Amino acid sequence: MSVPTLYPEDERLTRGERVVFNLYIITALVVFVLMMLFGLVMRMAQGTWLSLPPTLFYQIMTAHGAGTVGTMGLASSAVMWFFLRKYVRLNLWAFLTNYVLFTLGALAILAAVFIGGYAGAWTFLYPLPVHSMGEWTVHAAVLFMLGYIAIGVGFLLFYLDAMAGVIRVYGNLGRALGLQWLFGGEIDPVHPKTVVASTMVIITNSIGTLAGAVVLVMSIINAYFPELALNALLAKNLIYLFGHTFINATIYMGVIAVYELLPRYSGRPYGISRPFLWAWAASTVMVLSVYPHHLLMDYVMPHWMLVMGQIVSYASGLPVFVVTAYGALTNVYRCGIRWRMPAKLMMLSMYGWAAGIVPAIIDATIRINEVMHNTQWVPGHFHFYLLLGVLPMILALMFHVIAGRAQSLADATTDKLSFPIYAVGGLAFAVALLAAGHVSAPRRYAVHLPQWVPYDQASSIAAILVIAAMLLFTGRIIAGLLRAPAHVDPAHPAG
Amino acid sequence: MILQNEIWLITLLGLAAVTLGFIFVIAQAGKPTDSNRVQNTANAIRRWWFLALVVFGIGVTWATLKPFPIPDQHTPLKAAQVVNVVAHQWAWQLSRNQLEAGVPVEFRVTSADVNHGFAIYAPDERIVIQTQAMPGFTNKLLYTFRQPGTYRIRCLEYCGLEHHAMMAELEVVAAARGDQS
């Protein structure tokens, strides 16, 4: 098995592909910066460094939650598309339609929040969207949900197109996942990890998105026909099945960048193996069955489901600790790597993922959830693996792509500065949130008690570091993407 | 030790272990060596590592689920003190707010409008227990206060504009003499 070159021929983008890819990436980066600024504003308001009326705080919180989760989905689906198109035929129109629907949905969400005043949080937990005590109208809530539906339809289209492509090449989804090799047989050594991971995401996120669509449609009907009340517990189950699956899918799409790129930078083959196939087959089942860990404090839930939530949460750690992060570490151990930006970001992403699930798994213990649920512990653990895990995966691909276009692999001087600032700032930010959870500071509070304020202030400073680094990243990447190496590209997308 | 401090300690240890693992590998990443040897050693270690994690996980699962931390919702709890709790946007309605320490209390928690979170904060401002307040359902929570003092109820499920201001107090007094059951 040979190690591929840094920039294989089959990854070259056609002109049309490059335009759409650039649209995805530039949109995602700009939205991330904006959302991080929203985050900083919230943190400074909690830390009494900024005066923000609670109405506006909760609107910003809603926009930040929906905006970051959606954009993470958008950016990580660009990672999946970038690599999956080498193995199966993907239609550019499906990828582009996803972008267009996403943009329309995002505009609807922004209008619902900042014009309509909707502040029911990204989780639209029934019946809050239609029961705001006069804070916003049902029309604003419905507009928000229509925005979600537009985004969901776009993703479903992208996944269906990918599913069709995968089935054309591999016959069915099970064979694409490599299920035929779980219990024996000679594993095809060139079966792409990208196909395995993509297939898992296609299956799970289609189901998750459909669950979201069902509860969204039910909620919209209920908004206009209140006599058709929903069962609040059922709605909550569907919402968390959707929300959990969607945000987790971003990790599973993002990690494709590591599978593809890490061996090119380490210079060492990163082959497929039976544990790898087991990890992905198990994750397919687990990501769909783990969501009850969001409902551990709903004592009326069937208790077997809560036990399942705890046990599957524990088990979800195994693929990461035993296969993905472990495999990545094995791949770079004494490989003689040269630390360029993509390699650094990939290592950070593996660290952020592996470390970030430690507090997550601990909180999935029912006995512990009784004192940690909905405290700042929760944003603590998910910012840990989103900020230090998923985002670096996406950034790694970006830096890889722009280095190829610049025809100079060396890091810019700014990269030597921005990377450590980002890593240190992100770590400090996440740990400060966890520490606030340790002292029982609630999440989603516009106003904090004096004893929680020091944590807010510390993490505001950390957030400023993250944003400074992110601005440097964004400038570098956008400049790099708009530079066309071989032939001039007049249709550059930033306008 | 306070549960939160135990959790914090375990988390920091876990984070430190992951961090050290990464530092160890990254520190060695610059010197090249034979790939096959690394792969074989790593595979051998992986088996034990997997087994260790599984055994540890099963042990922790057992230890934390037995006894089951949530009371059975279908049988009467027979607690000597009962508090009916109804959450509203944005206030708590409690059938009583004077309780005795050392005697089990059953909280029957529901909501009149949207989802709320019923969390009990001890006088030292640490959460001691919580459950959800959901419209159409009643969650039954069982808790025995150890220390007398003023406990606070805070809302831990986002419920709209005044979510952060939704607070009530519970007075827990020392158990009356002869009532040490």
Ligand code: HEM
């Ligand atoms: C500098 C970067 C960031 C800062 C300063 C920041 C700050 C915040 C703050 C203050 C909250 C509310 C915490 C609370 O409940 O009290 C929050 C919530 C949240 N953040 Fe971030 N964040 C950042 C980056 C991100 C990123 C990159 C993502 C995801 C990709 C993300 C996803 C979320 C989500 C999903 C919520 C939950 C919103 C809710 O509770 O409804 N954040 N963030």
Ligand SMILES: [Cu+2]
């Ligand atoms: Cu409330």
Ligand SMILES: [Cu+2]
């Ligand atoms: Cu609330």
